[in-house]
Amino acid sequence: MEITIVAGARPNFMKISPIIKAIEKLKTEQKPISYRLIHTGQHYSAALSDTFFDELQIPKPNKNLDVKSGTQAEQTASIMIAFEKELAENRPDFVLVVGDVTSTMACAIVTKKANIPLIHVEAGIRSGDRTMPEEINRMVTDSITDYFFTTSEKASQNLIDEGHSKEKIFFVGNVMIDTLLKNLNRIEKPTFWSDFNLKPKGYFLLTLHRPSNVDKGSSFAELLRTIVSHAGDTPIIFPVHPRTQQVLEAITSEFKNLHVVEPQGYLNFIYLLKNAKAILTDSGGITEEASILNVPCLTFRNSTERPETCTLGTNVLVANNIEKITASFQRLNNDEWQQAQEIPLWDGKASERIIENLVEIYYSKKGN
Structure with missing residues (x-):
């Protein structure tokens, strides 16, 4: 065969x-x-x-x-x-x-x-x-x-x-989880970890790439302002997808605690994900990994093709809704986030x- x-x-x-x-x-x-x-x-x-x-x-x-x-x-x-x-x-x-x-x-x-x-x-x-x-x-x-x-x-x-x-x-x-579980003992600290004085559970990990979030500079900037304002003094690590880089270059200078880094290899990225205070994303796959690792996850989308990450995992859909984003950050700061449960198979x-x-x-x- x-x-x-x-x-x-x-x-x-x-x-x-x-x-x-x-x-x-x-x-x-x-x-x-x-x-x-x-x-x-x-x-x-x-x-x-x-x-x-x-x-x-x-x-x-x-x-x-x-x-x-x-x-x-x-x-x-x-x-x-x-x-x-x-x-x-x-x-x-x-x-x-x-x-x-x-x-x-x-x-x-x-x-x-x-x-x-x-x-x-x-x-x-x-x-x-x-x-x-x-x-x-x-x-x-x-x-x-x-x-x-x-x-x-x-x-x-x-x-x-x-x-x-x-x-x-x-x-x-889920084959993505096969890979995650097989490689957890191999994850590696990124080289910039000490440059930004990062600590476990002391930073947010941000990923954005969907056209609805990043293609229009004005709305992208507004979303970043919302995220940065709620993050306070907590650093935000943002590995930037190539399609996002061009739009981002014109607007990042105003965000002092937003650290833009190169796209990360798998072992570095999972290290960042596992040790983050929370994941801020519009990716579907990352919500799966966050749920298995029991890391809080805010998804900037109205819907998800992976509903089990919301019902059994750590994922919450906030879209670009200011009220939902604010409420979610409050839950984070109050240590009230939902805990992951076992997801079948x-x-x-x-x-x-x-x-x-x-x-x-x-x-x-x-x-x-």
Whole structure:
């Protein structure tokens, strides 16, 4: 059985790492399984790509499609053209895509047009917000997927509600948490830790990248002012995504306790996350990690595709609502934040369940 695994952007790398390790484990047991790793090149800077391969001990990709930057349409088209050639030259038994980035959707479409069975890991999550590019990517990918691996019972139910067969849906847990738990003993203090005189639970970690929050300079500045005003004297560490840097340059000079740093590697970032007083973000994946580490998390969005981080985790949706933001900071300062509870199957074994199920699927198809 040969699986082509696709990765293209930072969130993908954390998701494919444990899947590859699960395959490698079966290979050591002399099981007939192999994989071909394709990096689309959607994230191509060292900080967003190469570093994660090194830190997470992911093997060098068999092929880098090297598509690089462009508009959503340009990236999608470039990935599709390059991936079509890849599948023509190296046809697998399955193609496995993860998450909801542009590479996920583009390679999913090419896979189905080539009549190759498609696997989607982290299938079924929905925010209900179709203004998010990721929501479109999820919906398109799931509409043509053959086998779905989900992080929650809610995600599985979303797929059933959309008309997909229960027999093709497998609730396995969260591969992002597999990576987190496997690497907690390897996390590293960033080099700037002492430069900013940081202390455990003595700073906020901020990440913002969604167009609705960062693309308009005036509204972005207003959001930062709100955050800084509520943070008081507490330092704010802001690793800046490349798409945010240009907008940010014109407005950061007024914020004295806001420290802008380069995008962080995985081990440095998790160190920052684990030791933060709270996470301030508009990322979905970071809310998962914060919940497992029991770190308070404020999400500057109106909705989330990961509702379990709110019901069982440490995540609270505050959008850009001043009243909600103020109330949340008050709860933080009063040590009244909700404590994380156990989230079903977020136990570090999701990738093993995925590969076990794929082996069964493969031999079942072969037997037929």
